[in-house]
Amino acid sequence: METPNHHRTESLDDALHDDIRLLGRILGDTVRAVEGAQVYGLIETLRQLAVRFHRNQDHTAQTELEGILASLSDDEINKITRAFGYFSILANIAEDHHHTRRWRAHLVSGSPPREGSLANAIAQARAQGYDDAKLKSFFETAYIAPVLTAHPTEVQRRSILDTLDAITALLVRRDRLAETQEEYAEIETELRALVFTLWQTRMLRTSKLSVLDEVANALTFFDATFFAEVPRLYAAVEKEIGADKLPSFLEVGCWIGGDRDGNPFVDGKVLTSALALQAERAFAFYLEQARKLRRELPLAGLLALVTPELLKLAEASPDASEHRADEPYRRALAKIQARLAATQEVLLGHRPSGSISASARNAAAEPYASPDEFIAELEIIERSLLGHGAKLLTQRRLGSLLRAARVFGWTLAPLDLRQNSDVHARTVGELLEVAAPGTNYAGLAEEARIALLLAELATPRPLTSRHVAYSAETAKELAIFDAARAAHLRFGPRCIRNMIISKADGVSDMLELAVLLKEAGLLRPAEGALDVNIVPLFETIGDLRAAPGIMETLFSLPLYRHLLASRTEIQEVMLGYSDSNKDGGFLTSGWELYRAEVGLVEVFARHGVRIRLFHGRGGSVGRGGGPSYQAILAQPRGAVQGQIRLTEQGEVIAAKYGNAEVGRRNLEVLVSATLVATAEPELAEPLAPSFPQALGELSDAAFAAYRGLVYETPGFEDYFWASTVITEIASLNLGSRPASRAKGRNIEDLRAIPWVFSWAQCRAMLPGWYGFGSAVDALLAARGPERGMWLLQSMFQDWPVFATLLSNMDMVMAKADMGIAARYAALVENEALRGKIYPRIAAEYERTKAHLLAITGQRGLLERNPALRRSILYRFPYLDPLNHVQVEMLRRYRAAQEGEREESERIRRGVHISINGIAAALRNSG
Known part of the structure; x- marks a missing residue:
């Protein structure tokens, strides 16, 4: 057996390829030993045909693929699905290990600090005039918090993750400690045992996760990463700037157990239990x-x-x-x-x-x-x-x-509470009606609502009575607030600091929450005391546009400013990336978020209030995902100021924080980006007024194209439900939260997470790019092809806001595959509907790709990101077959008569296994 010795005899890229081949060979040997040579041969044949189809849309390969898949039994198709799914998962392990290996090699070589590292950020800050005293002042007033949230894109079971952690540890041992052939052989034997265990471990959950299951899952990341790496990062910062005992500028936050927006399973008891588990x-x-x-x-x-x-x-x-x-x-x-x-x-x-x-x-x-x-x-x-x-x-x-x-502290992470503004409004409306019969709060205009709520907040008199039987919804809400107050008394006010109002679209939304806080004793008018932050979440395009005006009105209210003084004059505002994207498309969402931030910064400065933005980003580009460092640096001037919170959602939590070394790097990136963005706030400033003007024009045209397809095309809902796995996702035991806010098929009611997740599964990736091609066409037509393209290329070169948008689009388009998306489109039985919509999507993809390459100066997608391009080349020969298999399984499952569905349980599980595998291979799919 040849001794690898990656770090001495091979390039680092060769070492990655070697790890992937090793794990792939072990998996193949396991499948051949357990399932037989025939199943192994089928897997290889399907892989080769999928590669042929991917490279040149070979229709002969497609016909062969379809013929083989149609001939397989449900049992065979499940085994094949599991094999390709597990390969994707093992490739992820090798890739994560490789990133760590490259990082360590860089440190060992003594190269200059890399972008995203603490040393590099401090060097950049010093170049901007930050001496030790100013650096110390920054960290004394900074607040940086990744916030863990549970969403139905976390597809891995805990038992699977534990086995994968053990495989990772063996790869580390193989890389750093093994010297002799005997040691390498011993490690390979252990790897084989773990892969065998993986192969015979159930991939799916048999029952739906409860909220407290999700809490328990999140707590494992404290053991894996946060307990060790957060203190080490503090020590590193203190050493770099010569400080001692800096205050807590970096914390880990959490939503799990407190986020009840659309989740009927979160109540006062669950909140109390979640904090107790922490x-x-x-x-x-x-x-x-x-x-x-x-x-x-x-x-x-x-x-x-x-x-x-x-x-x-x-x-x-x-x-x-x-x-x-x-x-x-x-x-x-x-x-x-x-x-x-x-x-x-x-x-x-x-x-x-x-x-x-x-x-x-x-x-x-x-x-x-x-x-x-x-x-x-x-x-x-x-x-x-x-x-x-x-x-x-x-x-x-x-x-x-x-x-x-x-x-x-006592509870690890401050737990945020979130509820929809409509629920708050109904609750307050009922309290007012009971206290003063005849009050029709729901029928009041916004100004009248504000006046009524301010009057309630000016008096310590309670609205609630223990002698009244309130509706189930109101009683549940009041119990949540009582549980929050009890938690403050039990664990201290740190345990719950933020209450978030989703779908915030007016000042009354803020004041309604304030009234409910007063009823629980968390807001005390006589003292001017407010024990938690009231945080509006602006989500839709309309809400983002209204956000600066809403905050302007709010800050003009003396009563609210008096309360804000008890929160050290810091106001947090949450921005929703997911719903704004679903509402208006990728480009318009990015532009309106940028505009909202610019407007909010101006309003806050005018009123002397310090801003803290909470970015509700998902894992996928369609939900605001992408590299965190570039995203933070692309914030407009004054939007960071040492203060930032951002959500870490779904499978991204495990990817970022499941491994201690990877987790440390991700935490360091957040701290470094926040420091650089604060020290150099002009980084994201446009060099010319023509830049934001052009992006605004692009946004208007992209918005029209996206809305025209998604919300204005008759039958689009039917196309979406038939051509994606949304129906199957809704029934998969992924998380505790329903896929939709209301019963029915309306896209407006569908949560942004399964919306994006579904488009990723069918490889269209539509939320991450649709509308850009049409928008560029419109701009070039208006400004002239040469002048317009020169402007767009200048924006890409000189404006991080636009460059980050295009970089993320580049990433998501490289993961899309219109050939495979066409196979999913074939699931739409209405031929006329299919013929009306799919060609439109495919044509927009080609338009968008052509313009993206022209603007970025690339010959192919991801030419500027060779590491990700290489990753895709390694994994897609094993991802593509999963999509082809999934299409066949969907066809079988949906063709079964209702009475036969019980007999189709095996194929239903196969569909769900394929969803797991595709999500793992895409990595940031939800």
């Missing part, structure tokens, strides 16, 4: 770290002159063993463990079951009143160690534990 994980971590720290600090009092406060802590220890009588640090840590255990019992109702010293397990101890008391006792240990020259010992586990406690 707290339990936090206490388990702190107790485990304290236990390990106790073992690592056997320092003797005779040899180390400890401080009096450390001695006092040690003297109160429950550890009375004579063997540790002269080990004050161990005795002090036993006291800390006992207090943690007592705190857990008070907050969660039970004591810890593991990770605690025997002497502290059942010891009587005073619980901590807050995380600050826990931190204060850890600082006693830190000061004592520093006092006798043991600074090195403070920089290891103790330093990480201190930072973790400051950042994570």
